[in-house]
Amino acid sequence: MPDKSIDIFDPKEFLAKVGEGKAILEFRKGEIVFMQGDAADTIFYIQKGRVKVVVVSEQGKEAIVGIVGPGQFFGEGCMNGHSLRIATTTAMEECLITSITKASMLAALHKEPKFSELFIAYLLTRNSRIEEDLIDQLFNSSEKRLARLLLLLANFGKEGSPQPITPNISQETLAEMIGTTRSRVSFFMNKFRKLGFISYNGKIEVNSSLLTAILYDKPEIKREL
Numbered sequence: 001m002p003d004k005s006i007d008i009f010d011p012k013e014f015l016a017k018v019g020e021g022k023a024i025l026e027f028r029k030g031e032i033v034f035m036q037g038d039a040a041d042t043i044f045y046i047q048k049g050r051v052k053v054v055v056v057s058e059q060g061k062e063a064i065v066g067i068v069g070p071g072q073f074f075g076e077g078c079m080n081g082h083s084l085r086i087a088t089t090t091a092m093e094e095c096l097i098t099s100i101t102k103a104s105m106l107a108a109l110h111k112e113p114k115f116s117e118l119f120i121a122y123l124l125t126r127n128s129r130i131e132e133d134l135i136d137q138l139f140n141s142s143e144k145r146l147a148r149l150l151l152l153l154a155n156f157g158k159e160g161s162p163q164p165i166t167p168n169i170s171q172e173t174l175a176e177m178i179g180t181t182r183s184r185v186s187f188f189m190n191k192f193r194k195l196g197f198i199s200y201n202g203k204i205e206v207n208s209s210l211l212t213a214i215l216y217d218k219p220e221i222k223r224e225l
Helices: 011-016 076-080 102-111 113-139 142-153 171-178 182-194 208-215
Strands: 022-027 032-034 042-048 051-056 062-068 088-091 095-101 198-200 204-206
Touching: 011 042, 011 095, 011 113, 042 076, 042 102, 062 171, 076 102, 095 102, 102 113, 113 142, 142 171, 142 182, 142 204, 142 208, 171 182, 182 198
Parallel strands: none
Antiparallel strands: 022 095, 032 088, 042 095, 051 062, 051 088, 198 204
């Protein structure tokens, strides 16, 4: 019979504890986790909170390229040979983050199949999200791009019930993420609220009717010419 005294490896428990090559870090809202151009030798895993990923061009133009939340990794470029960070990451709220050195990450991936499965699943999901974002930018109107972003931020389609969008994300940030102006985002947000797709109560709450409108391409959300 199997020895029940043998510990079963739990990848999430592994990520939640301090260990060799691992540290648990706390960041306050607005604190920088790492800067674009910093040495890249560590990968990060979010236990609590959300982190904004920003890239700055040589001309000084900033672009928000992503927001990562609980259960997601970031800074994984160091695993693919990047010696320097290609983006700046900033805590959007109080965050609890696990940092893992590249050496410890490689060791865990080689030693623990369940951890490898978790990380591969993350990479596949991230790759699919990048492809979907590209298609979204190429073929959808800014109104549909905003609707999709709100659904993603509210965790529609993931385990558990959709969540209010916290911290409250500014219209400027939403505009940067979908490639439009703040005034357009303001117009669409007001429209969504009047149609009952979203509500404001100190935070943005997204209703399932927005998902229905997107899936069935209802006339309330039209393609821009």
